[in-house]
Amino acid sequence: xxxxxxxxxxxxxxxxxxxxxxxxxxxxxxxxxxxxxxxxxxxxxxxxxxxxxxxxxxxxxxxxxxxxxxxxxxxxxxxxxxxxxxxxxxxxxxxxxxxxxxxxxxxxxxxxxxxxxxxxxxxxxxxxxxxxxxxxxxxxxxxxxxxxxxxxx
Numbered sequence: 001x002x003x004x005x006x007x008x009x010x011x012x013x014x015x016x017x018x019x020x021x022x023x024x025x026x027x028x029x030x031x032x033x034x035x036x037x038x039x040x041x042x043x044x045x046x047x048x049x050x051x052x053x054x055x056x057x058x059x060x061x062x063x064x065x066x067x068x069x070x071x072x073x074x075x076x077x078x079x080x081x082x083x084x085x086x087x088x089x090x091x092x093x094x095x096x097x098x099x100x101x102x103x104x105x106x107x108x109x110x111x112x113x114x115x116x117x118x119x120x121x122x123x124x125x126x127x128x129x130x131x132x133x134x135x136x137x138x139x140x141x142x143x144x145x146x147x148x149x150x151x152x153x
Contacts, residue, residue, distance in 0.1 A: 009035045013046055014053035021057025021109065028054070029140065036144040043141030050137040055130050058112050062125060065116030073117060077110065085110040086118075094120065094128045101132025102139075108132075
């Protein structure tokens with residue numbers, strides 16, 4: 001608790017969000033929520049760090065899949081997940097990225113990789129990812145800022 005209160009956690013949240021977008025299976029919410037409960041007055045910069053880190057990490061995944069999609073897909077992802085991702089992306093297009101970014105039910109990394117391998121427009125993809133991640137982290141931040149005192153009690 002002292003570490004959470006005594007230091008600025010923005011860089012930590014940025015790195016954690018970036019790592020989660022690229023390879024880390026643990027979501028940044030595992031740190032984001034406790035950090036905000038202790039220091040909910042900084043939810044705007046902390047949410048911004050989380051959004052930026054996550055979107056930059058997903059941009060990296062997009063460009064890797066854009067240029068190396070066949071190698072990446074065949075080597076690291078099971079065919080059933082790819083088929084499911086292509087089905088969802090074909091049905092909903094980039095709008096699926098917003099839903100997957102807000103609600104971590106479906107691994108959004110796979111949708112980002114599929115969008116890169118399908119050579120979707122980068123500006124569209126990054127815009128939709130930014131909208132989804134902004135709604136997710138600022139939504140968490142807003143709820144914790146409003147409920148933070150009651151959670152601590």
